[in-house]
Amino acid sequence: MAINRQFRTCPDTGFKIHLPADKLIKWNAVTAVVFLLIGGIFGLAVALTRWPEVHLLDADLFYLALTAHGLDVLLVWIIFFEVAILYFASSVLLQCRLATPWLGWVAYILMLVGALITNVAVLRGDSSVMFTSYVPMKAAPDFYLGIILFAVGALLACFIFLGTLVIAKNEKTYEGSIPLVTFGALTAAIIAIFTIAAGAIILIPTLLWSVGYVGSIDTVMYKVVWWAMGHSSQQINVAAHISVWYALAAILFGAKPLSEKVSRTAFLLYILFLQIASAHHLLVEPGLSSEYKIFNTSYALYLAVLGSMIHGLTVPGAVEHAQRKKGLNKGMFEWLRKAPWGNPAFSGFALSVVMFGFLGGISGVMMGAEQLNIIIHNTLYVPGHFHGTVVVGTTLAFMALAYWLVPVLWQRELFLPGLAKWQPYLFGIGMGLASLFMMGAGTLGVPRRHWDISFADATLSHEFPAAAYLMMGMNGVAALIGGIGGAIFVLNMVGTLLLGKKKQPAPAKAEEETVAQGPIAVSGSAGAVSVPGTFTLALIFLVTFILYYFVNWNYLAGVWGLS
Amino acid sequence: MAIFPPPQRVWWRERVEKTEVLWVTLALTWALVMFFMMPYWHFAGDQNLSNEAYRVNPEAYAAKAEAFAAEHKVREDATSGMPVVHPPAGSDVYMIARLWEWWPILELEKGQTYRLHLSSMDWQHGFSLLPENINIQVHPNYDMVVTVTPTYAGEFSIVCNEFCGIGHHTMVGKIFVK
Numbered sequence: 001m002a003i004n005r006q007f008r009t010c011p012d013t014g015f016k017i018h019l020p021a022d023k024l025i026k027w028n029a030v031t032a033v034v035f036l037l038i039g040g041i042f043g044l045a046v047a048l049t050r051w052p053e054v055h056l057l058d059a060d061l062f063y064l065a066l067t068a069h070g071l072d073v074l075l076v077w078i079i080f081f082e083v084a085i086l087y088f089a090s091s092v093l094l095q096c097r098l099a100t101p102w103l104g105w106v107a108y109i110l111m112l113v114g115a116l117i118t119n120v121a122v123l124r125g126d127s128s129v130m131f132t133s134y135v136p137m138k139a140a141p142d143f144y145l146g147i148i149l150f151a152v153g154a155l156l157a158c159f160i161f162l163g164t165l166v167i168a169k170n171e172k173t174y175e176g177s178i179p180l181v182t183f184g185a186l187t188a189a190i191i192a193i194f195t196i197a198a199g200a201i202i203l204i205p206t207l208l209w210s211v212g213y214v215g216s217i218d219t220v221m222y223k224v225v226w227w228a229m230g231h232s233s234q235q236i237n238v239a240a241h242i243s244v245w246y247a248l249a250a251i252l253f254g255a256k257p258l259s260e261k262v263s264r265t266a267f268l269l270y271i272l273f274l275q276i277a278s279a280h281h282l283l284v285e286p287g288l289s290s291e292y293k294i295f296n297t298s299y300a301l302y303l304a305v306l307g308s309m310i311h312g313l314t315v316p317g318a319v320e321h322a323q324r325k326k327g328l329n330k331g332m333f334e335w336l337r338k339a340p341w342g343n344p345a346f347s348g349f350a351l352s353v354v355m356f357g358f359l360g361g362i363s364g365v366m367m368g369a370e371q372l373n374i375i376i377h378n379t380l381y382v383p384g385h386f387h388g389t390v391v392v393g394t395t396l397a398f399m400a401l402a403y404w405l406v407p408v409l410w411q412r413e414l415f416l417p418g419l420a421k422w423q424p425y426l427f428g429i430g431m432g433l434a435s436l437f438m439m440g441a442g443t444l445g446v447p448r449r450h451w452d453i454s455f456a457d458a459t460l461s462h463e464f465p466a467a468a469y470l471m472m473g474m475n476g477v478a479a480l481i482g483g484i485g486g487a488i489f490v491l492n493m494v495g496t497l498l499l500g501k502k503k504q505p506a507p508a509k510a511e512e513e514t515v516a517q518g519p520i521a522v523s524g525s526a527g528a529v530s531v532p533g534t535f536t537l538a539l540i541f542l543v544t545f546i547l548y549y550f551v552n553w554n555y556l557a558g559v560w561g562l563s
Numbered sequence: 564m565a566i567f568p569p570p571q572r573v574w575w576r577e578r579v580e581k582t583e584v585l586w587v588t589l590a591l592t593w594a595l596v597m598f599f600m601m602p603y604w605h606f607a608g609d610q611n612l613s614n615e616a617y618r619v620n621p622e623a624y625a626a627k628a629e630a631f632a633a634e635h636k637v638r639e640d641a642t643s644g645m646p647v648v649h650p651p652a653g654s655d656v657y658m659i660a661r662l663w664e665w666w667p668i669l670e671l672e673k674g675q676t677y678r679l680h681l682s683s684m685d686w687q688h689g690f691s692l693l694p695e696n697i698n699i700q701v702h703p704n705y706d707m708v709v710t711v712t713p714t715y716a717g718e719f720s721i722v723c724n725e726f727c728g729i730g731h732h733t734m735v736g737k738i739f740v741k
Contacts, residue, residue: 059729093566130726136703137686137728176572180565219687219702246565257565260574262583285700286616286681286707294601302594309590313583318565370601371610377698378689378724445696447689447724451732458733459643459664462693462720529580538586542593549597553604559695561609561676561712 005097011503012408020101021091025084026409027108029402030497032080035115036395037490039072044483047434051476052454052469059451063128066449070131071122074390075150076115081398082188082240083107083157088405089185089243090164096173099163103156110153118146130449132226135206135217144207148200155196158189180257180264181250184243187267188236194275195236198228220287227278235274237390238308239267241352241397245315248349248397251404252340255322258529263314269307273299283373293370305365312357312541317534324530332533348400348424352393355432359388362545363439372552375559378449381442387435391482396428399489406496411503415495419488427485433478441471443555612699612709619706624682628657632667640668640737647739655680655708658736660688660701662728665721665736673716673740682706688734689725698724713740 007016042065048056049065057065091098098104120142121127127139165186168174178186202225208214246263249255257263279296282288323335340346363385367376376382407414414420446453446468453468455461571577605611636646646667650656652675659666661684671677681690683703690699699709713719723734 059732063726063729063731134687134725137726174568176568177574179567180569218704220705250564250566254564256570259577259579259583260569260571261577262579262587263565282700284612284698286614286702286705289614290605290611294598298598298601300598301591302598305597306587306590306594309594310583310587313586317582365597369597371604371608371612374610374612374698375696377700378691379696379698443696445691445693445722447691447722449726449731450722450724453732455733455735458735460640460720460735460737462722462735465694529582531582535582535586542589546593553600556610557608559610559697560692560714561710562697563609563611563613563710563712 003097004101007095007097010408011411015092016095017409018091018097020104021087021098022409024098024101024104024108025087025092028080028084028087029405029409030493031108031112032077032084032398033402033490033493035072035076035080036486038119039069039074039077040483040486040490042066042069042072044479045069047476047479047483049451051473053473054476055452060125060128062451063130063449064122064125067128067130068119068122071118071147072115073395074131075147076111078237078390078394078398079150079154080111082192082236083111083154085240085244085398085401086157086161086185086189087164089179089182089247090161090168093179093182094164094168094174096164096168096171099160099167104160107153107156107160110156111150112153114146114148114150114153116146117142117149121146132230133206134226135209135219135222138210141207141210144203144210148203148207151196151199151203154192158192158196161185161189177260180260181243181247183264184239184246184267187270188239188243190271191232191239191274192236195229195232198225198232198276202226202229220282220285223282223285224278224288227281228276231278231280232274232276234386234389235270235304237394239270241356241394242267242308242311242315244397244401245311245349245353246318248345248400248404249315249318249322252343252346252349253319253322255318258314258317258321258531262310266307266310266314269303269310273301273303273307277304280368280373283368283370284377290370297368297370302365308357308361309542312353312361313534313538315353316537317529317531320531320534321529332536336533342421343403344420344424345400345403347421348396348403348428351424351428351432352396352400355396355428355435356389356393357541358544359432359435359439360385360393361389362548363388365545366549366552369549372556374562375552375556376442378447379442380438380446380448383448384435384438384440384442387431387438391431392428392435396424396431399427400424402489402493406493407500407503410497410500412496412500413503414492415500416488416492420492423485423488423492425485427482427489430478430480430482430485434475434482437471437475437478441468441475444468444471446472609712615708617706617708618704619682621682621684621703624657624680624706625659625684628659628666628680631655631657636667637670643668650677652676654678658690659684660690660723660734661685663723663730663734665690665723665734668737668739670739670741671711671713673713676710676712679709679711680706681709686727687725688723688727691722691724692738693720693722695719700725713738716740 127143129139649670721736
């Protein structure tokens with residue numbers, strides 16, 4: 001087969017973009033956004049049902065919508081977008097042809113067909129088993145089949161990414177080491193391969209069980225292996241969105257990482273100290289020892305947590321450093337005050353960094369402690385936590401990148417630039433509050449995945465405190481605000497593609513960028529760097545983290561004795 | 564810039580500046596503290612799951628639970644008609660989780676310790692003791708033993724917090740503590 005070596009030069013960035021890669025990135029990104037819309041609508045329906053005064057859906061539709069919501073946003077939206085990021089971080093950043101574009105289309109079709117098959121199974125109503133599909137609750141065989149096909153497609157995309165790295169090395173399209181962003185994407189791809197392997201190990205037997213070829217599947221073993229997929233898949237998201245953070249810091253500010261060594265080591269910690277971790281989700285299950293639970297969740301050192309805390313300093317640190325180089329040197333925070341808060345690519349990025357750390361990060365580590373999980377497991381606190389990671393962390397970071405990437409790839413102006421300014425705030429703050437209210441309700445014992453906490457048609461009943469009802473109502477309002485933000489994003493992206501004005505070539509921009517690159521790229525080595533603002537913010541984060549962690553131990557100490 | 568190859572080819576030899584070294588040290592120290600909290604609580608804390616569990620056949624477990632309930636039944640609950648069982652302190656207490664009930668209702672004494680057995684007859688269920696907010700996953704074919712010591716008197720609810728089908732939201736049980 002002839003190799004397509006056609007490139008175009010991007011007028012905004014000067015990057016040489018391989019045409020087949022360009023097309024694949026576009027299609028994967030657009031498909032991702034479509035599924036974000038579908039999954040988002042289901043999510044809104046879920047939040048409105050859990051708003052006691054609204055209680056939108058019937059029980060069967062509620063559980064159906066909840067299953068579809070998890071599937072379409074957590075799996076389909078995020079992974080389609082991550083495939084686009086993998087192709088971008090390899091082919092575009094290394095200015096290299098993409099390996100086997102035809103296989104990229106096979107991957108795309110497998111993922112799309114898989115996503116559609118599973119969606120049909122769920123919408124049919126016989127597979128409302130939730131995203132986690134815990135056995136022995138059984139879904140129709142096509143529910144599992146669709147997910148398996150989707151995963152095979154994603155696996156192919158990872159191999160294409162790796163192949164592209166090899167081509168770039170062989171064809172010497174870059175000098176020295178791959179860029180940090182590509183390194184982060186490589187981390188994500190390596191974890192993804194492990195993750196998909198774990199997924200295959202559990203979902204293929206489950207498919208066979210659903211068809212009737214396998215007699216039974218052990219319920220604890222299912223979770224041990226399923227979560228080896230489920231837990232590390234979240235680390236794919238973290239690695240991917242942190243790469244996006246570094247990319248946005250570089251694109252928006254010309255920021256250089258404080259230290260390549262530290263940032264790369266932090267990514268490496270994700271690979272070395274997270275694989276086959278799954279016990280975070282099994283801390284109150286029978287049949288597993290405490291030693292196993294403690295070791296599997298922490299690897300004795302919590303080095304994956306350390307990795308994230310390092311990025312938490314180095315990403316804003318890189319921005320501060322770049323801003324100070326530009327002369328924004330006054331006091332502790334002039335660099336931050338004078339950041340482009342009206343640019344959605346920046347505001348989305350900034351909110352994503354802060355909320356991922358404070359909402360998703362702290363809560364996740366806290367509830368992953370063996371004993372603390374007793375007061376958290378399966379309460380609404382858990383969705384509160386992961387809306388703090390995958391929604392205001394990952395999704396918001398991806399949205400921020402899209403604000404830059406979509407106009408650049410399509411060479412069109414944003415459709416609604418005025419609304420776009422507000423979008424990250426609406427979506428980020430709306431979903432951030434939803435995350436907080438869910439966590440709050442969870443600490444009052446409100447269960448997750450539950451249609452009616454007033455127990456209206458139950459024989460025996462439990463009365464939740466009024467505060468729980470208030471939080472569920474506030475969660476509904478917050479989700480509505482976030483939903484409006486999400487809708488504006490989708491509208492803006494689709495509008496830009498279909499109706500956006502063609503961009504006028506702007507050579508001045510490219511020149512400016514080379515100027516900005518010069519001084520920043522050479523200076524800023526060890527010794528010259530000072531990021532007092534970022535360090536102060538990091539200390540505030542650490543103190544919050546420590547206080548919150550021990551508040552929860554104190555809370556645990558007050559419940560019934562268990563031994 | 565992070566989107567270009569590192570300008571210094573030998574980037575791994577660059578000296579790391581002070582802020583980063585300090586932060587890594589602080590973060591690592593905190594990570595170690597968090598790790599040691601878990602084993603520490605096994606010695607110093609009063610809330611640890613025993614992880615004592617047995618494989619069990621659902622019918623055999625149900626038979627045991629029914630015999631237990633028959634032996635220690637004190638009355639019938641007015642609203643549900645379910646037996647209210649008052650086991651002696653320190654004894655083995657059996658609770659069945661099934662679509663969609665927690666059976667039977669228990670009556671325990673404050674400050675006494677019980678070996679509470681939990682197992683499911685069908686799908687997985689979530690034992691969520693409210694308002695304490697103690698949450699334990701209940702599996703079929705596993706008999707999990709939790710040694711509990713109620714510290715307050717009052718009426719406690721058990722709400723199912725693992726999705727178990729269309730009647731999941733009606734699955735509520737009771738424990739009375741005197």
